[in-house]
Amino acid sequence: MGLEEKIREIVIEVLKKYYKTRILVIVTGGMVNADVSIKELKSLKDEHDLIYSLVFTKNAAKVHDIRRISEELEAESVIIDGEEKINVKDFLKQFKAVIIAVLTRNTAAKVANLFLDNLTTQIIVDALMLGIPVIASRDAADPFLKPWQDMGFIWMGKGLREAYSEILNKIEKYGVILCNAADIKAKVLSVIFGSPIKNEASEYSPMRKVYIEKNVITREDLAVYKGIQGEIRIPKNAVITPLAADYIRENSLKIYRG
Numbered sequence: 001m002g003l004e005e006k007i008r009e010i011v012i013e014v015l016k017k018y019y020k021t022r023i024l025v026i027v028t029g030g031m032v033n034a035d036v037s038i039k040e041l042k043s044l045k046d047e048h049d050l051i052y053s054l055v056f057t058k059n060a061a062k063v064h065d066i067r068r069i070s071e072e073l074e075a076e077s078v079i080i081d082g083e084e085k086i087n088v089k090d091f092l093k094q095f096k097a098v099i100i101a102v103l104t105r106n107t108a109a110k111v112a113n114l115f116l117d118n119l120t121t122q123i124i125v126d127a128l129m130l131g132i133p134v135i136a137s138r139d140a141a142d143p144f145l146k147p148w149q150d151m152g153f154i155w156m157g158k159g160l161r162e163a164y165s166e167i168l169n170k171i172e173k174y175g176v177i178l179c180n181a182a183d184i185k186a187k188v189l190s191v192i193f194g195s196p197i198k199n200e201a202s203e204y205s206p207m208r209k210v211y212i213e214k215n216v217i218t219r220e221d222l223a224v225y226k227g228i229q230g231e232i233r234i235p236k237n238a239v240i241t242p243l244a245a246d247y248i249r250e251n252s253l254k255i256y257r258g
Contacts, residue, residue: 020049020050020051021050021051021096021214021215022050022051022052022053022076022096023051023052023095023096023097023098023099023188023192024052024054024095024097024098024099024123024127025041025052025053025055025073025075025098025099025100026054026057026098026099026100026101026123026124027054027055027057027060027064027069027102028057028060028100028102028103028104028106028107028120028140029057029062029063029064029104029106030102030103030104030139030141031140032139032140032145033102033137033139033140033181033182034064034101034102034140034181036181036182037101037137037139037181038069038073040181040182040184040185041099041101042072043185044184044185044188044189045073045074051076052073052074052075052076053075053076053077053079053095054069054070054073054075054077054078054079055078055079055080055119055120056080056081057081057107058080058081058082060102061081066078066080081118081119081120082118082119086119088119088126091123092123092126092127092130092132093130095127095132096132096192097132097133097134097135097188097191097192098132098133098135099134099135099136099184099188100124100134101137101184102137102139102140103136103137103138103139103140103178104140104141105140105141105143105164105167107124108141108168108171109167111124111125111171111174111176112167112170112171125174128174128176133177133192134177135176135177135179135187135191135192136171136176136179137179137180137181138168138178138180139180139181141167141168142164142168142178143156143164144161144164210225210230210231210232210233211232211233211234212232212233212234212238213234213235214234214235215235215238215239216238216241217234217238217239217240217241217244218241218244219241219246219247221244222247222248222251223247230254231254231256232253232254233255233256233258234255235257236258
C-alpha cells in the first residue's frame, strides 16, 4: 500500500469518527418482541458504526435489564425518564433520528392524544415538530399482530378494535413511521440513510433519483449505485472522502448537493 493510499484511509477514518451518526433510542416497558428489536439495532450499529444514546421510561427501567441493553448497544449515554431534567429541544439537535425500540399501547395512546406528561412523549412529539424522523417498532402496541393472538388476545369487540386502529393511524398521520420489530433495521436504512432495501432490487431503475442522507459520503455508500444514470443527491455540507471522489470520477456519477 502506497503512502497516498495510507493517507486516504487515515482521512476516511478521522472523518467517519467526527461525523458519526447519532441516534436516540427509546425503550418503553413493552415486552413483545423487545429482544428482536434490540438485536436488529445492534446489527445496525455494528454495520454502520452508529452512536446510540438511550432513554428508558420509568416502567422500562423496572422490567428491562438496563445494563445489558446499554452494553449490547454500546450506548454513549443513558437517561431514565424522571431522573433528570433536560431541555428536550436542545437535547434532540444532536440526533439524526429517534427510534422507539419498543412502543407500547400506553405510549402510543398518549402520543395520539398529545399527552406530553413525561419525557418520552415530549421527545417523540418534539422530534416530529423539529423534522427529526421517528421510527417505532409497533409489536408491543399493535394487538392485531400475531404475538398478541398467541397470548390469547383475540376477543376484542368492534369498539376496541376501532380505538386501537385509530390510535395507530393517528400517530402515523403525525409522522411516526411504524414497522415490525424484525424490520426495524431495514426501515432505518431506508428512511435515514437512503439505502435500498435488499428485497427491492427488482424495482431498480438506472434512471431513478436517489438521496444519500449522510454527513460523510464514502466509496461504499456509492458502490451500491454503480451503473445508475440518474441523479445522486447528497446534503449540501456533506464531506466526500477521497476514495469516494475517485469512484465518482471513475464511474461518471452525477452528484448534486442540496
